[in-house]
Amino acid sequence: MSxxxxxxxxxxxxxxLTKEKVKIIITDTNRAYSKLTKIIFPNSIAVIDSYHYIFSINILFYLILRSTCITKKVNSSLLTCNPYLR
Incomplete structure (x- = not known):
């Protein structure tokens, strides 16, 4: 069962009636949650929690930095220390 x-x-x-009163759902980035929000709570919006939001922004900054370093042929050995970003 999913x-x-x-x-x-x-x-x-x-x-x-109770489900229609819900206005905001705070969730992580799992797509199942955002789909479920619209089905179960039709008047609500899904908001990504701050941890996952900041994590996503950090990933994007890292990817930009890495592509810049590779483009400019800068030693990027410091950028490979995080196993999530390899």
Missing amino acids: VGHQLEKYFLHFNQ
């Missing part, structure tokens, strides 16, 4: 299916089953216990 995470999305488990969450959908859980939220079916709440009445529709």
Whole structure:
């Protein structure tokens, strides 16, 4: 059973009026959560939590820095220390 299916089953216990009152869902970057938000909570918006938002921005900065270093043939050995960014 997928995470999305488990969450959908859980939220079916709440009445529709209660679910319609939800305005904001704070979630991580899992696509199942954002899809589920629109199905279960039709009047809400999904907001990515600050940890995942900052992590995504850091990844983008790293990729820009790495491509700049490679383009300019700068020694990029310092950029390979993070295993998530190789």
